[in-house]
Amino acid sequence: MSSIKALFSAPFYRLIHRDFHEVVATMPLTDKILFLIMHSVDKFGIWHRLPVLLGLTYLAIRRMLQQTYNLINVGSTPVGVRFNHVDYRTSDGKLNDPSNEVAGSQGSFFGRNIQPVDQRDKLTKPDPMVVATKLLARTDFKDTGKQFNMIAASWIQFMIHDWIDHLEDTQQIELIAPTEVASQCPLKSFKFYKTREVPTGSYDINSGHLNIRTPWWDGSAIYGSNNKTLSKVRTYKDGKLKISEDGLLPHDEDGAAVSGDVRNSWAGVSVLQALFVKEHNTVCDTLKREYGDLNDEDLYRHARLVTSAVIAKIHTIDWTVELLKTDTLLAGMRGNWYGLLGKKFKDAFGHVGGFILGGLVGLKSPQNHGVPYSLTEEFTSVYRMHALLPDNLLLRDTSAAPGPNKLPPLIEEVPMAEMIGLRGEARLSQIGFTKQMVSMGHQPSGALELFNYPMFLRDLTPQDRDGKDRPDHVDLAALEGTERERLLGTMNSVGD
Numbered sequence: 001m002s003s004i005k006a007l008f009s010a011p012f013y014r015l016i017h018r019d020f021h022e023v024v025a026t027m028p029l030t031d032k033i034l035f036l037i038m039h040s041v042d043k044f045g046i047w048h049r050l051p052v053l054l055g056l057t058y059l060a061i062r063r064m065l066q067q068t069y070n071l072i073n074v075g076s077t078p079v080g081v082r083f084n085h086v087d088y089r090t091s092d093g094k095l096n097d098p099s100n101e102v103a104g105s106q107g108s109f110f111g112r113n114i115q116p117v118d119q120r121d122k123l124t125k126p127d128p129m130v131v132a133t134k135l136l137a138r139t140d141f142k143d144t145g146k147q148f149n150m151i152a153a154s155w156i157q158f159m160i161h162d163w164i165d166h167l168e169d170t171q172q173i174e175l176i177a178p179t180e181v182a183s184q185c186p187l188k189s190f191k192f193y194k195t196r197e198v199p200t201g202s203y204d205i206n207s208g209h210l211n212i213r214t215p216w217w218d219g220s221a222i223y224g225s226n227n228k229t230l231s232k233v234r235t236y237k238d239g240k241l242k243i244s245e246d247g248l249l250p251h252d253e254d255g256a257a258v259s260g261d262v263r264n265s266w267a268g269v270s271v272l273q274a275l276f277v278k279e280h281n282t283v284c285d286t287l288k289r290e291y292g293d294l295n296d297e298d299l300y301r302h303a304r305l306v307t308s309a310v311i312a313k314i315h316t317i318d319w320t321v322e323l324l325k326t327d328t329l330l331a332g333m334r335g336n337w338y339g340l341l342g343k344k345f346k347d348a349f350g351h352v353g354g355f356i357l358g359g360l361v362g363l364k365s366p367q368n369h370g371v372p373y374s375l376t377e378e379f380t381s382v383y384r385m386h387a388l389l390p391d392n393l394l395l396r397d398t399s400a401a402p403g404p405n406k407l408p409p410l411i412e413e414v415p416m417a418e419m420i421g422l423r424g425e426a427r428l429s430q431i432g433f434t435k436q437m438v439s440m441g442h443q444p445s446g447a448l449e450l451f452n453y454p455m456f457l458r459d460l461t462p463q464d465r466d467g468k469d470r471p472d473h474v475d476l477a478a479l480e481g482t483e484r485e486r487l488l489g490t491m492n493s494v495g496d
């Protein structure tokens with residue numbers, strides 16, 4: 001019987017890359033067929049050129065399969081325990097999932113999309129310094145033309161500072177440039193902190209890494225991921241957050257910005273943080289006008305819910321659609337947000353039906369597909385989009401009359417190295433909110449391509465969690481080449 005089955009299935013498996021054979025063998029027949037459809041479209045690389053309805057069908061199949069086969073929990077999960085529901089966002093992300101107190105909280109595990117593969121002995125194969133030098137390092141700057149500007153590039157870093165940051169160990173690893181490339185490496189050797197490996201208490205995946213930011217979309221880049229940071233950014237008056245007279249973030253005595261997350265940042269992110277602090281404060285004013293009996297805590301909690309939702313909405317239906325600029329993505333992202341019934345219906349009647357009719361936003365209960373919410377190691381890996389950064393910020397004169405395309409005249413090309421960390425904060429204070437934002441709006445970001453990794457990040461002063469500079473410089477391109485020693489499998493198994 002099994003040989004007859006093998007005879008019939010052999011031609012099927014010939015159509016599928018061998019990396020997927022193991023997982024496909026576990027699928028029921030319908031999923032096998034759906035997988036074959038998705039895989040065939042992938043082989044031709046045409047999903048984004050399909051007519052919108054076919055493209056959406058492809059995306060729906062892919063999403064269903066990945067929800068079923070590519071969500072892997074790391075850590076042990078409380079089963080059958082219900083916690084008190086709270087209708088606001090807690091400082092550390094706890095209690096957001098009504099049936100799992102710690103899901104998505106600060107210090108929870110990064111999840112996985114594929115099973116970990118032990119690559120400890122492969123950390124330097126191929127050598128990350130060689131990869132950084134021969135494949136990543138920027139030769140000529142390639143930009144994204146009119147598609148993606150520096151506000152959009154700063155936006156994704158602003159999101160990263162809301163979602164993910166790996167807890168480090170106290171032990172350092174040293175990378176040394178092999179002679180073959182040493183003369184072209186800005187740092188001949190450098191040290192970086194290992195990612196802390198933590199026992200999960202579970203049998204399947206017995207160790208993992210902790211996220212020191214709350215992975216929820218909860219605006220933690222401005223509110224912080226714990227009570228200590230939150231108490232630094234709140235004014236405790238009318239629900240508001242602290243902002244300086246000049247409309248930028250306040251600073252501590254060392255010149256570090258005071259905000260939810262200020263580590264390894266630059267002026268472009270700082271100015272977005274300031275913008276959303278102002279948004280939060282405006283929501284507080286409006287709420288106070290309408291509901292005079294709300295106290296400071298009520299106003300803060302409501303304004304945070306509104307501001308976090310605005311951030312998530314901008315990311316979903318503006319940012320993502322601009323990054324992956326196709327009609328299919330536009331329809332898919334609006335479908336995620338508003339559902340088939342559309343915006344007008346949702347604005348008028350609220351969320352009706354399940355996620356297909358009403359969209360994912362506003363569902364009555366969380367849908368986690370049986371796996372507690374987390375962001376994953378693979379997600380972190382693909383979001384390392386450092387090539388978006390140019391070499392210089394093109395500063396424009398916002399007080400002068402604009403030229404063609406409403407472009408204000410260029411006044412200075414400021415090296416990006418001057419716009420990062422503590423130096424960047426001081427420079428931003430001289431430049432001011434408006435000039436920084438308008439200049440970024442007129443400048444294309446770097447393209448996500450090989451040979452386009454900014455050189456200033458190859459000799460970078462990294463920072464501690466409090467935004468203070470570390471003594472040891474790092475070559476970020478090489479550091480990323482190690483895949484951050486986090487035991488990733490091949491990207492093929494993610495289905496990409």
Ligand code: HEM
Pocket residue numbers: 153154156157160164165166192264265266380381383384385386388389420460462463476479484
């Ligand atoms: C001037 C701006 C930037 C600086 C100075 C900077 C610096 C850094 C540094 C030092 C790390 C830690 C590397 C490590 O230990 O593995 C890091 C990680 C990372 N960066 Fe950036 N970065 C910048 C912009 C961006 C942008 C535009 C993105 C776009 C998405 C980005 C995404 C990430 C991600 C996903 C990580 C990994 C986080 C983790 O390991 O949990 N960064 N960056």
